[in-house]
Amino acid sequence: MAGVVGQVLRSEWTKIRSVRSTVWTLGVAAVVTIALGALISGLVRNDYATMPARDRLAFDPTYVSFAGMGLGQLAMIVFGVLVVSNEYSTGMIRTSLAAVPQRGTFLFSKVTVAGLLALVVSMVTSFITFFVGQAMLGPYAAQPRDPGVLRAVVGGGLYMTLITVFSMGVATMLRSPMLSLGVLMPFFFLVSNILGNVSATREVGAYLPDQAGQKIMQVVTVEDDAPYGPWGGFAIMALWVVAALAAGFALLRKRDA
Numbered sequence: 001m002a003g004v005v006g007q008v009l010r011s012e013w014t015k016i017r018s019v020r021s022t023v024w025t026l027g028v029a030a031v032v033t034i035a036l037g038a039l040i041s042g043l044v045r046n047d048y049a050t051m052p053a054r055d056r057l058a059f060d061p062t063y064v065s066f067a068g069m070g071l072g073q074l075a076m077i078v079f080g081v082l083v084v085s086n087e088y089s090t091g092m093i094r095t096s097l098a099a100v101p102q103r104g105t106f107l108f109s110k111v112t113v114a115g116l117l118a119l120v121v122s123m124v125t126s127f128i129t130f131f132v133g134q135a136m137l138g139p140y141a142a143q144p145r146d147p148g149v150l151r152a153v154v155g156g157g158l159y160m161t162l163i164t165v166f167s168m169g170v171a172t173m174l175r176s177p178m179l180s181l182g183v184l185m186p187f188f189f190l191v192s193n194i195l196g197n198v199s200a201t202r203e204v205g206a207y208l209p210d211q212a213g214q215k216i217m218q219v220v221t222v223e224d225d226a227p228y229g230p231w232g233g234f235a236i237m238a239l240w241v242v243a244a245l246a247a248g249f250a251l252l253r254k255r256d257a
Helices: 002-018 020-050 053-057 061-065 069-090 092-099 103-140 149-174 177-197 209-217 230-254
Strands: none
Touching: 002 020, 002 069, 002 103, 020 061, 020 069, 020 103, 061 103, 061 149, 069 092, 069 103, 069 149, 069 177, 092 103, 103 149, 103 230, 149 177, 149 209, 149 230, 177 209, 209 230
């Protein structure tokens, strides 16, 4: 069994490497996250002297450096969707499932390879983003040894990884790249923001995967009324990921290729 899993893992690695679009999305995620984070950090540095006292009290230099992550996660979502749905759009899924009839092994291998690749890229991106952002903030920067900072930086990498795996679960359910992106993009960039910023739905929005998961990247939590802490938010996001993968696997077992 171990030999079979090893062969499937190598096969999934080959699939990812051979499709340029999936590899490029990881590069785009890193560049966008780092560049936008540096730009916003520089702008915040210029405006810090004129900030109201209330804003200075809530100022979180670590979280400011991650300002580009909201856009960078777009590329990670695309990566997660393409890793799964490319096989459906090209018809290769029939060949893949014929070669690996154990669908649990098939999905496990795909998620493992793509998830580990996303984890490496996300962690490197998160640390570079932090150090570049703090350099741009200059005298207002946080230090890695400050309480909560290292947790936030590591959390940034974990957040991007879970976004990727969640997208893979949704893509496994929907199979179509256009349909998957058509659901995920509005969900993260429209629905989540609306629910999180409208007073009547703010409590519901706090339990959505992106809003809960982003808590792990925050160090300063002045006026934060969330009913959970950084790791509590991360656990909520992880539950969303598990649910998406479980639903995707259930449908994969029932449906024909």
